[in-house]
Amino acid sequence: METKGKALVTGASSGIGRETALRLAREGFQVIAAARRKERLEELAKRSPNIVPRPVDLSDSQALDDFSRELLNLSEPVTVLINNAGFSLRGALEDVSLSSIKSLFEVNLFALIKITQACLPWMRRLRKGTIVNLSSIVGKFPFPTSGPYSATKHAVEAITDALRMEVRPFGIRVVTIRPGMIGTEFNETANRLTGDLLSRTDPDYKPVYQTYGAGMAKLFTNVSIPGPELIADLIVEAVLSDSPGAVYAKGPFVKELLGERLRLDDEGFYRLMMEKTGLKGLIVE
Numbered sequence: 001m002e003t004k005g006k007a008l009v010t011g012a013s014s015g016i017g018r019e020t021a022l023r024l025a026r027e028g029f030q031v032i033a034a035a036r037r038k039e040r041l042e043e044l045a046k047r048s049p050n051i052v053p054r055p056v057d058l059s060d061s062q063a064l065d066d067f068s069r070e071l072l073n074l075s076e077p078v079t080v081l082i083n084n085a086g087f088s089l090r091g092a093l094e095d096v097s098l099s100s101i102k103s104l105f106e107v108n109l110f111a112l113i114k115i116t117q118a119c120l121p122w123m124r125r126l127r128k129g130t131i132v133n134l135s136s137i138v139g140k141f142p143f144p145t146s147g148p149y150s151a152t153k154h155a156v157e158a159i160t161d162a163l164r165m166e167v168r169p170f171g172i173r174v175v176t177i178r179p180g181m182i183g184t185e186f187n188e189t190a191n192r193l194t195g196d197l198l199s200r201t202d203p204d205y206k207p208v209y210q211t212y213g214a215g216m217a218k219l220f221t222n223v224s225i226p227g228p229e230l231i232a233d234l235i236v237e238a239v240l241s242d243s244p245g246a247v248y249a250k251g252p253f254v255k256e257l258l259g260e261r262l263r264l265d266d267e268g269f270y271r272l273m274m275e276k277t278g279l280k281g282l283i284v285e
């Protein structure tokens, strides 16, 4: 098959990134699959001769510098960039350390910026390229206990919106992907990194976590959580399109909640979220 060019997918060792790498390889792209877990990437590369594993820890500034230099000097440059690597931490603001919030920003935002900066010079020279940035429904409004993660995705939204306008004159397309809850390793990783919140929080917060947990469990009763294929298909649709949309959003409650966010004012949306999350009636004496 004739190659369609070089693609880079970050966070390709699992979930949405893995499925996207496989689909792009199937479409004829030469895919650089980047993430930390080398064995996972090597296993993925066995699935297609078009996939090349590139182990890298995006939170390691030296490794990120080396990777960026490598991208700038590729003989065949990256013309499709999928900035997908990311993770979450949970907790009320008082329960999340500043250092762990910084590590969230390192991967979810600063690595995305650095890698984009490394790919842009070639895309500009070639007057073509597609950059797809993974945001989230929480990139437009946060849920309680997801403030820091939501902040990284709000920042991704802003960077992506500005970049779209800056590089459109060079024929470079920039797309935001806004998933709702998707069944990947994402939640498991967030739980592992967060640890047991209830055992370490101040007793004041216990009813907040418990009520919110029950509220979310109720909200998601009988809701089936889609797999990563749903979002990988959207990403590939955007990449293959002659004129991709600015934003693609999919997942449980995504259309409904983003619609309400546009329809209601700040006060109204805050009230709706307190109701949806079960926190509306909670007073801690």
Ligand SMILES: NC(=O)c1ccc[n+]([C@@H]2O[C@H](COP(=O)([O-])OP(=O)(O)OC[C@H]3O[C@@H](n4cnc5c(N)ncnc54)[C@H](OP(=O)(O)O)[C@@H]3O)[C@@H](O)[C@H]2O)c1
Pocket: 010, 011, 012, 013, 014, 015, 016, 017, 034, 035, 036, 037, 038, 040, 056, 057, 058, 059, 060, 084, 085, 086, 087, 107, 134, 135, 136, 137, 178, 179, 180, 181, 182, 183, 184, 185, 186, 187, 189, 228
């Ligand atoms: N799943 C959801 O509900 C959901 C909803 C909205 C948005 N999203 C966004 O979608 C994207 C993909 O998430 P997913 O659901 O597919 O989660 P996932 O299965 O946990 O995959 C996350 C990927 O990011 C990589 N990664 C994390 N830290 C890294 C680091 N320091 N260096 C390099 N790679 C790193 C992981 O690889 P290694 O661990 O091997 O490094 C993994 O390949 C993320 O940006 C996430 O914020 C997910």
